[in-house]
Amino acid sequence: MSDTRTIALDADGVLLDYAKAYANAWAKYSGTVPVEHDPYAYWPMQRWGVPQLTGRALEDFRAHFDEVFWSSIPAVGGALKACELLANNGYELVCITALDARHALARKQNLLSLGFPITRVITTSLHAPLESPKAAALRELKPLAFVDDFGPYFAGVGPNIHKALVVRDPNGSPNTGEVLTLADSHHADLHEFACWWLERNSVSLL
Template sequence: MTENNVLAIDCDGVKLDYNATYPRVWRAAFGSDLPRVRDNCYHASNEYGVAFRDQAQKEQFFDAFDDRFWSTMEPLEGAVEGAKLLSAASWRIVCVSSMPKKYAGARHQNLQKLGFPVERVIATGRGDDHRNPKLDAIADLQPAAFVDDLLENFDGISERVHRAWVDYQNVDSPNRGLEGKYPHDSVHRSLFEFAAWWTQHRRLPAF
């Protein structure tokens, strides 16, 4: 494990409920309600049965997905408490998200309003399809642990960084069948579960 008191933690699906924001954006973009059609989904489009009819409709939706929504997402159950538990044990939390870079400030504002003790937000963007978009951020931070809900985001991450996978066992999980492809060091059902385990089993390095 790296001698660092920083924890790099993903946001959407780990701290914040991205999927719950989806119908609010839909109403802003199209003026209609978007009922849930399936529970326990990883992808918001599956949860709400969304299939964009064309590229223009997709662009209209994501154009409406602006700082109003990136700054007002709801926390996942126990996530604030888990983050506070880590902070109380003197771990420093940095949010590393593959969200659009221009909304990093809105996200930080959102997290602060909810009471998350997050020092800063690193928004990496999506990058290309062939390289882990979070790889450079994690290499720069050299955190003691990196917490994420997408196994692909552990691709290329140094073994010196503890790789903690938050697995909600979603019905449409993109992680299914990839457990052996992307090495990880621990599995947890939520950020709170990770925090309770981490603070019990890991001591802060001496500085």
């Protein structure tokens, strides 16, 4: 196991509520606030029941995913408290996010503005042919643990890094079947992971 005190955290779905931000982007694009269609849907499109766009319409919608969008996503409930628990017990928290590098500063500003004790933000591509696009960054960082809500992103992450899966929103989730075996532990949210991790390592939560 790594001798560092680093824990790597995904952003969307673990630290930040991307689904809520998606609804705000849709409202700006369409002029209509979407009504929640399925609160247990994993993917925002299904959660808000909005149509799949193509062509020029898709380009117009994507234009709303700008610096303002990436710097103003709200926090997931309990995530800030979880990070404070970990940081107060001596862990360095690093965000590893599959996001275009040009939005890295906006992402870091977003996290810091919400009070997250995140020391670094590392961006990766969204896809890699043979393993998780985050695997190379994790090999270099060598954290004790890596927390993500997208199970396929554990592929290729070595055994010396504890892989913790946040199992959220089951409808349409990719976290099923063999994907679940890629993770070393499963948790309802980041706060549950933090409490479990600290107890596992005999750290007081007080």
